[in-house]
Amino acid sequence: MYNPNQDILETIKSKGNDETFKQVRSRERSPFSPFNTIVRGEVVQMMQKVHQARSPRSRAIDESFNAPLTTNEEKWLRNPNRLDYPGVDTIPATTMKKKGKAAAYTLLKFKDLHHFTEGRYKLKGSTMGAFYPLGKKKFKKEKRKIERNDGSTYEYTISTPTISYKPEIHISKESKKRENPSRHSHTIAHEVGHAIDHAISQRQVKEYIDKRDSKPQKHSKNLAAHFKDQMESVSNHMRGSYRLTKSEKESKYASLYKHHEQYRDSPSELYADLMSSMIMQPRATKRMVSPDLYLMLQNDMMGILGPKWKKNMKKKFKDAKYTIEEGMVIKK
Numbered sequence: 001m002y003n004p005n006q007d008i009l010e011t012i013k014s015k016g017n018d019e020t021f022k023q024v025r026s027r028e029r030s031p032f033s034p035f036n037t038i039v040r041g042e043v044v045q046m047m048q049k050v051h052q053a054r055s056p057r058s059r060a061i062d063e064s065f066n067a068p069l070t071t072n073e074e075k076w077l078r079n080p081n082r083l084d085y086p087g088v089d090t091i092p093a094t095t096m097k098k099k100g101k102a103a104a105y106t107l108l109k110f111k112d113l114h115h116f117t118e119g120r121y122k123l124k125g126s127t128m129g130a131f132y133p134l135g136k137k138k139f140k141k142e143k144r145k146i147e148r149n150d151g152s153t154y155e156y157t158i159s160t161p162t163i164s165y166k167p168e169i170h171i172s173k174e175s176k177k178r179e180n181p182s183r184h185s186h187t188i189a190h191e192v193g194h195a196i197d198h199a200i201s202q203r204q205v206k207e208y209i210d211k212r213d214s215k216p217q218k219h220s221k222n223l224a225a226h227f228k229d230q231m232e233s234v235s236n237h238m239r240g241s242y243r244l245t246k247s248e249k250e251s252k253y254a255s256l257y258k259h260h261e262q263y264r265d266s267p268s269e270l271y272a273d274l275m276s277s278m279i280m281q282p283r284a285t286k287r288m289v290s291p292d293l294y295l296m297l298q299n300d301m302m303g304i305l306g307p308k309w310k311k312n313m314k315k316k317f318k319d320a321k322y323t324i325e326e327g328m329v330i331k332k
């Protein structure tokens with residue numbers, strides 16, 4: 001019986017193992033993922049032809065999630081639905097970009113964001129994106145007092161905007177110019193992760209003011225107290241893409257980059273990567289984390305974005321009230 005895949009396998013074998021794969025690992029034990037793997041050469045082109053020959057429907061279903069990855073052609077050809085070949089039937093970069101933008105758009109309409117009081121920072125050096133809880137407008141600090149049921153009082157400071165403001169996500173030009181568009185989507189989704197962390201923390205602060213007696217930590221810090229290992233492991237998947245797509249400018253700022261790597265180990269950075277993975281590839285994330293952590297992340301994402309956030313993937317973001325500004329670098 002004629003098997004077209006058999007021919008392909010013969011050809012691949014005759015070519016030997018040339019430089020087909022380039023995997024960059026941010027750490028020794030970093031697992032193999034679509035975010036840290038670039039596939040080149042004739043072999044991948046052949047795999048792409050096989051994938052293209054499938055019906056549009058089965059291609060779309062296959063590309064809608066990241067299945068476990070393989071670089072073994074024989075295994076993949078036997079079961080393309082259960083396995084993914086990097087760059088062939090993994091989630092396309094365009095879909096990831098739409099997901100990142102849809103999440104950002106949905107999130108920036110979320111009212112609670114207007115209560116954030118955290119400081120702002122500027123895009124500089126190798127920073128690819130930033131989340132500004134208060135946008136760019138001025139605000140003033142005010143002291144407030146709340147009386148508890150037992151008669152004791154609690155004082156806190158809030159920052160009130162003197163004029164209207166809106167939360168913003170800024171993505172640098174550098175990020176948009178990437179060869180690998182998945183990096184760009186990751187940057188957007190990563191900043192969305194920070195915003196979700198803020199929104200949840202803010203809710204917890206409100207609850208505390210109402211009834212608690214010990215001030216809550218930031219949401220990501222609470223989570224890291226229980227799940228740090230898992231958070232680091234998912235973060236390593238996502239970080240691979242940073243190494244692969246490192247620009248000339250970033251290499252020039254090698255010392256800054258080293259610092260960048262260190263700060264990326266903080267709970268809020270780990271959480272932002274985790275949420276980015278949830279937004280981009282929920283099914284792959286589910287395989288990487290424990291069921292209890294997955295449930296919490298799902299609650300976080302749905303609680304802030306709402307269950308229907310993906311419908312925004314079809315939107316053109318031109319007339320969005322809350323805009324995601326791209327290609328904007330703010331200088332000191």
Ligand SMILES: [Zn+2]
Nearest residue numbers: 190194269272
């Ligand atoms: Zn970050």
